[in-house]
Amino acid sequence: SAVISQKPSRDICQRGTSLTIQCQVDSQVTMMFWYRQQPGQSLTLIATANQGSEATYESGFVIDKFPISRPNLTFSTLTVSNMSPEDSSIYLCSVEAAGYEQYFGPGTRLTVT
């Protein structure tokens, strides 16, 4: 298994600003994923981040809005840019372990006012 931490755990931000969310894993992993969970909804995959290469975004998500960094095998960041109230969600990172299970962080609860 993998232990994942995220910072911040929650934040309240004003529209038009940006927030960077950090994801730290206790072991080296190749694949990291970022998800969004809007209120009352299921999880939606934003992008896949592989160390040393550009992140790959799902349909409906673009790099200008959700830039991702993956500087090493244990760390990644997701930035939510130029925020609007519609960006209010829980943002979760996850990693894939050797047995193909994915492990999730506790999430970052973002409220945009």
Next chain:
Amino acid sequence: DAKTTQPTSMDCAEGRAANLPCNHSTISGNEYVYWYRQIHSQGPQYIIHGLKNNETNEMASLIITEDRKSSTLILPHATLRDTAVYYCIVRAPWGGYNKLIFGAGTRLAVHP
């Protein structure tokens, strides 16, 4: 789009077995069935996965039909702490990376 169909909600009495069904009629031969659960305000938790044989671990059992078009997750002795949303997911290989696509899931309520 998610490739699975699950009931929206289910109830189970504490101490009894909880049987959560999932339909995945369009599953491909190399796709696995994964189960995750999400307890309120927490990140999803991996439960179990399988290809075609039945699987069991310390948390649950997974029964996959012979034609692989459906499966059932079994929690043998449900407790109040098993109250959660349970997601059945067919893993979609993509460019060599195995992303998980979540559907709406089944909201399981375990009651005393």
